[in-house]
Amino acid sequence: MKKPVVHITNFNLKFKDKSVLKDLCWTINSGENWLLSGESGNGKTSLAKAIANLIPSYGTIELNLNPLNNLVDGVHYVANWYQFKDLEGQANFYYQQRYHKQAATTTNSVSSELKHFGQQNSLEQDTLNPIVEALGFKSLLSATLIELSSGEHKKLQLIKALWLKPKLLILDLPYNGLDAASRKNLNLLLDQLVEDGAQLILISNEAEMPSSINRFARIEDGKLVASAAMQYVNNLTKIEKPLPAFFQEKQWSSTKSHLVKMIDVNVSYGNKKVLKNINWEVKAGEKWALQGPNGSGKSTLLSLICADHPQAFANNFYLFGNLRGSGESIWEIKERIGLISPELHWYFDPTATVWQSIVSGFYDSSGLFCDPGYTKRVQADELIHFFGLDDYKNTLMNQLPLGKQRLALLGRTIIKNPELLILDEPCQGLDQQQTFHFNKLIDELSKNGTTLIYVGHFESQLPDCIEKRIVLENGEVQVIENISNKNYVTRSEQSLCI
C-alpha cells in the first residue's frame, strides 16, 4: 500500500497550561483534499504551521509528497495574516500610512515583488498573468506594497502560492476580505491546481470551497474528527449572558440630523481616481450596509469618515455637522466613532494585553497610555467577561490566535457605546457561532439609537438591523436604497454575496 502523503501521530499543543491539541492523529492519502473547520482558537493554525515546518512540532509528522508530478517540492502555507517589509528590510509601518503620500518610495512595487518571487523559485512569467487576471490584480501591479489594502495583500499571497504550484498547499482562511468574484475564481484556480497534481488543506468556516475538496474534518476536544461533509452549526445558540448594564446608560436620540454628509467627494492619487463624486448622507440612527467588490473604494470612503485620510481636507464634506478642516482635531471625531477594520487589527499594538486593548477603546489609541480610573476598569472587566475572555485578560495580543485577538478588538470597538459604529468586516477570523453572537450583539446595541455602517463581503453575515445600503463600484455610487427586513432575510438565505 502506498504511504500516506501526510501522516501525523500524537501531535500535542499547549497554550499556557491548557492543552489545545491532544495526541492528534491525521492521515492524508494521495488524492485527498481536506477542509478543516471548527471554532477559532482550537489549534488549526498551529497544526497547519507545523505541517509546513514553520514551527516546531510536538509529535511526529511524516511527509511523503508525490515524487512523480513535476510540481514544486514541499509544503507551502498561506497564512491568515501577512507581513511585508520596506526596501531597508524594516516592517515599521503604521496605521493608515498608505494614505499619506511621501515622494520617496520606501517599499517595492507589486510587480517587482512578484518578479523577485518568480526569480527565487525559477517560475515562468507567462504562467503568472492568468492568475493575476482571475483575481483582478492587474491594475495593482504598478502599486507599491504600502499602498495595498489588507484584502489586496491577502490576494498577493494567494497569487504567489498559485504561481508557485507546490505539491501540498495549505490555505489558512483564504477567503477573508475577498469579494464574491474573487472567491469564485480562487476556487476555480485551486481546482486547476489539484488537476495538475497538487493537494490542498483548506482551513475555513465558509460554505464556499473548491469542488476538489473531498475530505472534511473538525477539531474537537483536541482531536481530529473526520466527517462526510462540511458540518454547519445548525443550532446557533442565542446569547444567554445579558449585555453589561452600562451600555444602557447612554441613548442616542434619532434626531435625523446628518452625521456624515458628502457632497461630490473625490479622492485621487495622481491620475488614478479612487472615489468619484460621492454624494451620501448618513443620518443619526440609520443602519447602513456598505458594499462593493474589492478595490471599489469602500476602505477609502470609511477612512474619510474616521478622519484618517488627508484628502478629507480637499473635499466638501461634513462630519457630525462640521465641515471637515474647520479647526476640529481628528481625536474629537474619533471620540464619537467605534471602529473595527482589518487594517486597524493589522496595525494594532501587538504588545498590548487583552485588557489594555479593550480599555484603549475609551481613548481611540492603539495600546493604552494612561490610567483609566475605577469606572472604566470595572466596565472593561464586565465586557471581558461578556466576551468570554476572562482567561486571556493579561495575555499579550500577539500570543493569541487571530479569532481571540479579534474578539478583544471588537470589545474595544463597542466599549464606549459610541454614537457611530463603523464595522468593516468585523467578523474576519471568527467562527460561525461567534459571528452569530456578534451580530446579535450589534442588533441589541443598535437599539440605543446607535448609527451603524457595516461592511461584510458575505451578505449572510450581516446583522438583522441593517435597513439601508450603499453599493460602490469603481469608486462610484452604484446604488443607495432601503432594504426591508423581509427582503434581507430571503437574500441572506440565498447567501447572495457582493
Add this chain to the structure above:
Amino acid sequence: MANYFNTLSLREKLNQLGVCDFMDSAEFLDGVNALKGKKLVIVGCGAQGLNQGLNLRDSGLDVSYTLRKEAIEGKRDSWKNATENNFKVGTYEELIPTADVVINLTPDKQHTAVVNAIMPLMKEGATLSYSHGFNIVEEGTQIRKDLTVIMVAPKCPGSEVRAEYVRGFGVPTLIAVHPENDPQGKGLAQAKAYCVGTGGHKAGVLKSSFVAEVKSDLMGEQTILCGLLQTGSILSFDKMVEKGIDKGYASKLVQYGVEVITEALKQGGITAMMDRLSNPAKIKAFEISEELKDIMRPLFQKHQDDIMSGEFSRIMMEDWANGDKNLLAWRAETGETAFEKTPAGDVKIGEQEYFDNYTLMVAFVRAGVELAFETMVQAGIKPESAYYESLHETPLIANTIARKKLFEMNRVISDTAEYGCYLFDQACKPLLADFMKKVDTDLVGKNFNEGKDGAVDNKTLIAVNHAIRNHEVEIIGAELRKAMTAMKTIKTA
C-alpha cells in the same frame, strides 16, 4: 556674526545651560489653544516637515508650506510631499507675510540662508520656530526684536513622530524659548501648544534652552551616538576578520548587533543591557568598559571643551566655507572601509547570540553612554538633558546603522553630526590601538561563555551590579523612561 554663547557672562552661560524642567502633563491642559486659528507656515517639507505638519493639521491647526521658488517650479520631492497630502504650498513671498508662526524645518546648514530670506518678510510680532538651536547659538544669528523665537524638537525621526501620533501617543520632545526674543511673553505657551499639536506632550516634554540643547546635542551626536558606534563597529569588524571569523557573519553581527543590544538599553537602560549577558560576561564587559572609559575620557573631554568654547563650530564652519573638503574626504573614507564593503552574510543570528557573541559592543555602549553623560554633566549640562542626548538617542542611531550601515547613516544624520562623528572617529581609532591588540574572539565573534563554567564570585558580581545600577544615568533614566514606556519597539534584525 558672533557665537551667541560666547557673548554671555559666565553667570548667564550657567543660567541658560541649566534650564531643564521635565514638565508635568498638567501643564498641557490648554491643548492647542495658543495656536488655534493662527496661521502656521512650515518652511521645508522633508521627513520632519511633512510629518509634523500632518500631526499639527490633524490636531485642528491651520498648516501650510512654503518652499523656495525652484523647489516649487521643479516640482521637487518637498513640493510633492506637501501638495499630494493636500496642503497649501506657496513661495516665501506669498506665505511668510501671512504667517503668525513660521516653523523652520530645513536642514541646519541652510538655516542662515533661510532665516535671512524669511525674516524681512515676517509680520510684526510673529513667531519663528526652530527644531535645533545651532543657528541661534553657534552662528549667532540675530532675530528681529519684535519676533518671538521658540524651539520644538521631537527627539525621534519624522516617520516616528507621525506613527506615534496616529496611534494616540507621541514622541519625547524638547522645547525652549530664546530669552533674547520673547517680547510678548507668549513663547512658552505657543511651544507647549505646538507640542500638543504633534502629540509630544503624551511622551514627556523637557523644557530646555537653545544653549543647553545645542551644547548637549553636539556632544552626544559626535561622541557616543555616531562617533563611538562608528569606531566600535569598524574595529570590531576588522578584529573578527583578522581572527578568521567568516566575513559575512562578522558583517551581519556588526550591522544588526548594535541595534539588538541597544533595544535593551532603550527599554531598561544600561542595567537591562548588561543583564542580557551571563554573569561572567557581564563582569568582563564591566571591566573592559571601565578600561575603555579611562582610555577615552580625555577625548570626550576635548570634544566637550571644543563645543563649549565654540572651537568645534568654528572649524566646522570653516570647512563649510571650504566646500566641505574634510567632510567629503572623510565620507569617502567611510565608504571604503571593509565593513562597508562586505555585505551581511545569509546566516541566522538569534537575538541572544547578538549579546553573547558581541560582548565587546556592550562594553563600548556602556563606556560611551556613561562617558558622554558624565562629561556633559561635569560641563554644566543638567542630567535630564544629558540623558536625552546620550542614552535616549543611541538606539535610534543603532537602528539607522542596521538599516543603512555607516556610510548611509552618516548621510542621513545632520551635517553637524556627520562632521563631528568623523572628527571623533579619526582621533579615537589610534587611541584604542593598544586596547584592541588584546581583544580576542571571545569578546567579538564567538560566544563568550563557551568553555566556561559560568561561576562568578559573589562579591565581585554584587559590586559590579551596584556600580551599573547606581550610575546617575540609570537613576535619571528610570524616571524619564516612565513617561515613554508605551513607545513601540523599533526592529530590523
